[in-house]
Amino acid sequence: MTMTVRDLRPDVRADAEGFSDTRRLALPYMLSTPESVVHTLTHAHPDAHFGQLIAEEEGEIVGTAQISVAHDSPEPGQGSANIYVRPDRTRRGAGSLLLRTAEERLAALGVRKLFAWVLDEPDNRAFAERRGFRASRSAYFLRLDLAAGMLPPRQDPPAGVELRTGADFADDPRPMFELDAVTSSDEPSDIAVEFTDYEAWLEETWQHPLLNLGLTSVAVVDGRPAAFSAAYTDGGTRYATAMTGTAREFRGRGLAKLAKNDSLHRARAAGYTEAFTGNDTGNGPMIAINKWFGYEVCATEVRYVRELG
CATH class of the missing domain: 3.40.630.30 (Gcn5-related N-acetyltransferase (GNAT))
Structure with missing residues (x-):
């Protein structure tokens, strides 16, 4: 099946719903609604070059990425790319394609140090480490x-x-x-x-x-x-x-x-x-x-x- 990556369209309700649903499935400890997805995209500071990417497989949204430049940091050249794939759609190439697209865009904007949050699970950590990432700090989700x-x-x-x-x-x-x-x-x-x-x-x-x-x-x-x-x-x-x-x-x-x-x-x-x-x-x-x-x-x-x- 064909996997594609594109930008979220804020004026298309199905995009915001699919993005929010995917985030909740992959990261159920953080709140997300279609309205919050659109707000974050349309109200981000221009210097952040904030983007929301969608991975689609045969028209179904299976992965998401949020990318940005750390414009409010005193150290230039930093950025982030946080990628999440639906748990029932992993190992199909969505994460790899999202990461490659994110890296290309951020590098073109002058980002030289890229940060990404990764759930502390063996497959997720191995995915990051195979692509040259090294572990830094960690954080807990609490309920x-x-x-x-x-x-x-x-x-x-x-x-x-x-x-x-x-x-x-x-x-x-x-x-x-x-x-x-x-x-x-x-x-x-x-x-x-x-x-x-x-x-x-x-x-x-x-x-x-x-x-x-x-x-x-x-x-x-x-x-x-x-x-x-x-x-x-x-x-x-x-x-x-x-x-x-x-x-x-x-x-x-x-x-x-x-x-x-x-x-x-x-x-x-x-x-x-x-x-x-x-x-x-x-x-x-x-x-x-x-x-x-x-x-x-x-x-x-x-x-x-x-x-x-």
Whole structure:
């Protein structure tokens, strides 16, 4: 059978549905909807040269790739290509063709160091290593049964701290941008990130269709957002933590735990039954917090890297 690779067409609903379905089958620990697929493609920063590729076999979507240039990193020449193939359609050439197409495009854009997340399974790791990639850092996917699990009891905020939601900042999200920027820059990563473009952040992050402002919890100190836990929901029963962090000068006071606990309780009250999150395996403090909530590791991803050219 013939395998082909092409760009996703954002105006074709079947493309977005096929892309989202394939991602969910290959990576069930991350939320995806057709709307989020289209939003990510159409609102990406131009300098990212973001692309979504589809592998088709006889007209059926069997694999996907997301490719981009790390334009917001202080180190030039870096890019990423994350490739996923439906578990029942592997070993047919979709992954190889997607990777080759991604490498050619990114190399033409000046990318010399390519990063890719790979599920920590023997076949996937062998696929990457045969193509010259070497393992770098790793990360956990974690799951919490919100319907059956026991959350820690809700706690009153300490003196001087107020719990709000992301919706309270809808009229002026800039304080949330500033908090997101500083916490994201401190996240363990192979690629350093610097958020400096507020308008781009508004389009890509704040207006993302998965972001649930009503379930996003913010710990506020003296009127300033000090810690937050950003909530994603998929319109069904699945909830995910997109980011949890605390501004540097407020760390060590339990504010991130306070915000995340508040968000989880409200998510369960709203009818969400599954919660997902992810942590770099070296991020001991956040892993400990998630275990305190009752999360369990359900899968591991490994970040692979290779030099192009």
